[in-house]
Amino acid sequence: MARGRPSPAKPTETSRQRLIVAAIDLFGRRGLEATSTREIARAARVNIAGIAYHFGGKNQLYLACAEHIATTLKAGFATQMKSPAPGLTAQEQLRLTIAGVAKLMLVTPSIAPFARFVLREHMEPGPALDTLYTGVMEPMHTRLCDLWAEATGRAADSERTKLQIFGLLSQVLVFRMARAGALRRMGWDELGPREFAMILENVNESLDALIAQVGRERLT
Amino acid sequence: MARGRPSPAKPTETSRQRLIVAAIDLFGRRGLEATSTREIARAARVNIAGIAYHFGGKNQLYLACAEHIATTLKAGFATQMKSPAPGLTAQEQLRLTIAGVAKLMLVTPSIAPFARFVLREHMEPGPALDTLYTGVMEPMHTRLCDLWAEATGRAADSERTKLQIFGLLSQVLVFRMARAGALRRMGWDELGPREFAMILENVNESLDALIAQVGRERLT
DNA sequence: GTCTATAAACAGATAGAC
DNA sequence: GTCTATCTGTTTATAGAC
Numbered sequence: 001m002a003r004g005r006p007s008p009a010k011p012t013e014t015s016r017q018r019l020i021v022a023a024i025d026l027f028g029r030r031g032l033e034a035t036s037t038r039e040i041a042r043a044a045r046v047n048i049a050g051i052a053y054h055f056g057g058k059n060q061l062y063l064a065c066a067e068h069i070a071t072t073l074k075a076g077f078a079t080q081m082k083s084p085a086p087g088l089t090a091q092e093q094l095r096l097t098i099a100g101v102a103k104l105m106l107v108t109p110s111i112a113p114f115a116r117f118v119l120r121e122h123m124e125p126g127p128a129l130d131t132l133y134t135g136v137m138e139p140m141h142t143r144l145c146d147l148w149a150e151a152t153g154r155a156a157d158s159e160r161t162k163l164q165i166f167g168l169l170s171q172v173l174v175f176r177m178a179r180a181g182a183l184r185r186m187g188w189d190e191l192g193p194r195e196f197a198m199i200l201e202n203v204n205e206s207l208d209a210l211i212a213q214v215g216r217e218r219l220t
Numbered sequence: 221m222a223r224g225r226p227s228p229a230k231p232t233e234t235s236r237q238r239l240i241v242a243a244i245d246l247f248g249r250r251g252l253e254a255t256s257t258r259e260i261a262r263a264a265r266v267n268i269a270g271i272a273y274h275f276g277g278k279n280q281l282y283l284a285c286a287e288h289i290a291t292t293l294k295a296g297f298a299t300q301m302k303s304p305a306p307g308l309t310a311q312e313q314l315r316l317t318i319a320g321v322a323k324l325m326l327v328t329p330s331i332a333p334f335a336r337f338v339l340r341e342h343m344e345p346g347p348a349l350d351t352l353y354t355g356v357m358e359p360m361h362t363r364l365c366d367l368w369a370e371a372t373g374r375a376a377d378s379e380r381t382k383l384q385i386f387g388l389l390s391q392v393l394v395f396r397m398a399r400a401g402a403l404r405r406m407g408w409d410e411l412g413p414r415e416f417a418m419i420l421e422n423v424n425e426s427l428d429a430l431i432a433q434v435g436r437e438r439l440t
Numbered sequence: 441g442t443c444t445a446t447a448a449a450c451a452g453a454t455a456g457a458c
Numbered sequence: 459g460t461c462t463a464t465c466t467g468t469t470t471a472t473a474g475a476c
């Protein structure tokens with residue numbers, strides 16, 4: 001480094017992206033209004049005025065975070081769900097997809113803050129909800145409903161199918177939204193690989209039980 | 221209680237309680253830091269200085285809200301779960317208890333804000349979490365685990381039982397925490413009686429499927 | 441693009457009259 | 459117990475130097 005400054009002047013895009021990454025994390029943890037631009041700037045190692053320069057203000061930064069999450073995850077879903085993994089049954093694909101979603105939601109370090117942000121926005125809906133719903137929640141849920149329809153022969157867009165997919169998804173989400181209490185009740189100190197495997201196994205059992213139920217209903 | 225002093229009919233208690241009710245609602249919607257004492261005072265129709273007078277400050281008001289929720293719900297659970305409704309099987313009791321919890325969480329106008337407060341505190345844990353966990357989450361979850369054990373013969377405190385109860389509870393919770401997105405995906409404009417009945421029916425199906433699964437496993 | 445300095449609004453807390 | 463008025467610190471946003 002030529003200068004003795006902390007870590008100044010690199011490409012613009014870096015500073016912009018650092019702001020978005022830091023903001024998603026802080027907004028997701030504390031919410032829009034409870035997070036100050038100073039905290040974000042400090043966490044991103046960017047001067048406070050940079051927020052106004054790059055985004056225009058706190059609210060626009062928040063919206064930019066939502067856009068970033070939506071485009072990132074939309075692309076991720078598109079690639080992940082392009083590969084039908086030939087030879088697998090729909091039920092196996094359903095398991096794999098749920099496992100992938102759970103990993104992103106609960107474990108993956110770079111994506112887990114996205115889930116926190118999305119769920120917080122859902123809890124106190126604002127202007128960014130539409131972006132997040134359309135870009136994240138809707139495609140994920142729809143994809144699962146399609147697989148469910150393929151596995152069971154039920155309609156993918158029926159209320160019942162949607163509810164059942166929400167039922168499966170929520171069993172993962174609860175460990176994102178109420179992690180502290182859930183871990184305490186489980187007697188777990190952390191959500192490590194062992195705990196994650198148990199959560200997933202439980203969801204899979206629930207899935208198998210539901211599909212078995214559907215199978216029995218078809219016989220009648 | 222009633223002293224000889226001819227004071228106006230308990231203006232203190234009224235103002236104190238109005239503050240708590242308003243604060244639970246606002247804190248639950250926006251969070252501790254994002255809610256200003258001025259908003260709370262205005263919503264409660266109490267002067268701003270009343271918060272300092274009655275509670276000492278914003279943080280203590282927040283803790284008082286948690287205490288109020290914990291004692292209120294603890295009492296509610298105690299009475300509700302005292303009546304075993306003789307003649308019902310454990311599975312039927314389980315259904316009834318889940319239905320009762322769901323009604324409190326999603327519908328009951330005076331209790332639904334409590335659920336919002338509890339879940340928000342779980343999402344960003346602070347000093348009040350312990351009170352809420354011990355007073356609300358723990359007894360509710362434990363009660364359901366006990367009924368589950370009675371219905372299936374499984375151990376009430378096994379990790380698997382706890383996970384399965386979380387799985388059932390979360391199917392209700394998701395309509396509290398992600399209501400906006402969930403309703404939109406369902407194509408619902410509101411969460412009225414018809415929608416509530418469908419949610420409950422779905423949880424019950426999930427419960428039945430799980431219990432049926434357990435029954436089949438016992439045969440092997 | 442990045443920075444310092446500052447303006448204007450708003451926060452929580454408190455003193456003291458009634 | 460309730461109220462007005464005010465103190466003190468922090469917030470977002472912005473102006474302008476480099």
